[in-house]
Structure formats: structure tokens, C-alpha cells
Amino acid sequence: MMIQITVNGTGEQYTSGVTLLDILQSRAISVESAKGVAVAVNDRIVRRGDWNSVQINDGSNIEIVTARQGG
Amino acid sequence: MMQADNKTTVKTEECGDWLRIGEMKLKSRLLLGTSGYPNPQVMLESLAASGTQLVTVAIRRVNLSDHSEESFLELLQSLPVQLLPNTAGCYTAKEAVLVAEMAREALETNLIKLEVIGDDETLLPDVEQLLKAASDLIRSGFTVMAYSNDDPITCRKLADMGCAAVMPLASPIGSGMGIVNPYNLQLIRELIPGTPLIVDAGIGTASDGAKAMELGYDGILLNTAVSKAKHPVQMASAMRHAVMGGRLAWMAGRIPKRFYAQASSSMEGRVQVLT
16 A cells, blocks of 8 residues: 655655655665754654654655755 | 053953853854855855854755755864754744754754744744744753844843843844844843843944944854855955954943043143244
């Protein structure tokens, strides 16, 4: 079964049972390479160490951020 | 031989006049933003010329189709500066708290420049949401540096609740209008003697920065005045000197203003001209 989720504002389809880590790895973000990155699922921070244990449900909203130019 | 009648030495940034915010101890009292420079090289040279040790960054979505932008953070982390993430673009306390938490996770810092704005036209803070966000973040262990209106009562509330620095604006963000209400800024300084105060936003040129320091402020935070100057690196250097000059003048203590002139040279012993 496929589920619909939103990643940084864009709607995407994934297989049911997918973890946050699966989704991040599919976007070339791994725990090791993710220094300077933070992730929130449905407005809650998910710490790097927990990425593997968080299962993503249908309709979830994932935000992946980093530091950019700012004043 | 002339002799100084007062041998008190004035502290300078080179000998112990540090800016302390939370657990930070900074020699430079100039905080600089990283946005809007013509290119990364000019940004790096401007940061170096300014002497800043604390630079602001925004928290934004990772570009999932182009990872080349990740080099921005690597570039900054190679410099002898600390990063001060902001909550720019947040309109509610809820948004600001989430962005602050994401900043803490991404950058491993408790520091946050808290901005909660009321509208797009003025970018002025929404006081109600700002106070709520500040209170929530302090409770969660953040070192909050709060961007505020130049309203003495709001600033005092932010200081009383435990913000590590209170940062009233000189004028709206990016306007370059300088200090539009020096009376309020002076009042804020007098009402809040014990919390670091930083003038944030609206600085247009070096004299604005010097003036803010002469009002007794502990530091200046600016971005556009440098990044959009005709020659950003020169302006960064000008700001560095202005902040140092203003700080020294504040510590030295200016003379009172007089309505009439007062001769510097004594009238005693002047020559008489025969008429």
C-alpha cells in the first residue's frame, strides 16, 4: 500500500511502513552526512539517533532544514 | 611638562572589555549577518574586516535536488566565529519555537536570535507572540537574544523574564534609516542596566553604529548596511571602527552640551594690540 507524505512542501508517495531514515536516505541524507541538518515530522523535532525508529504515517509532513544566509 | 591628572586607564577590546552574553565572551561588539553579499568571497572578506565573532544565519529548508548549498555552512564553520541562528520569517510563537528547536538540533547551539514579526511591510515584531516565544524558549534552556521594538516596557519584560540579550531596533529591518528614536533607546538603557543590550536592525552607516554605542549599548547587530554597501568590505571595516570608537567614547564619558560657547584657551596672558 502507498502512503502520501509531504517533504519540504512537495507531495510524495512512499510504501507503507517506511521509516524517516528510509526517506532521508532516499534524498541522500544519512545520519553521518547530516551534520548541520535538522528534521521535524508534524512539527516535532526528531533527533538524529531516532530517525531509524520513527515510522512515517499517511499524511505526514516532514521538514528538513539547515543554516542559510540570514541577518 | 604636561601631566595627566587622571591616570585611570580605559579598557579596550584588546584588554578585558568583553561582551558577555550567556556563557559567551566576545571581544568584538559587532554582530554581523550573512545575507545579501554580492558573492561568498565578499562575505568572507567582510566578516574578517568587521572583526565579528558572532554571525547570524537563517534556518531554511534543505534543497533536496541540489546539495551544493551545504557548502555555506561548511564555509562559516571554518571561520573563527560562532553561529547565531535566527527565527526570521516567523509570525507566531509556535513557528518561532519550532525553528529555534530545529536550529538547536542542526547547529548544536542553545543560542537563538528570536524574531517574531507582525507583518511583511514593516517587519516590526509582534510583541504578544514575541513575549510568549521568549518565555517558552527560556524555559526550554535556550540563550535567547530577542529582537524587539524600541519600546522600553517590552524590552524590560524581555530582560526580566531572562533573555540573555535584548535587541531593540534602531529602525525597521533593512531600512538603513539609523536610530529614529534615540530617546527611547536611551530610556531602555537606563531602565535595563543589567542585561546586555544590542541595537539590531536599521543601521545605515558607521555613524549610526557609533551613536548606538555612545548611548551605552553593548553591541550592534547589522547586515544590510554592510552587504548592500557599494564596497561591503570597506563598510565592514568602517563599522568595526565605529563600534570601537563609540564604545570608547561611552566609557570615556562625553562632555555635557552647552547652549553658549566656552573658550578652550584661557584669556589670561593674551597679547594686547595697540589701536
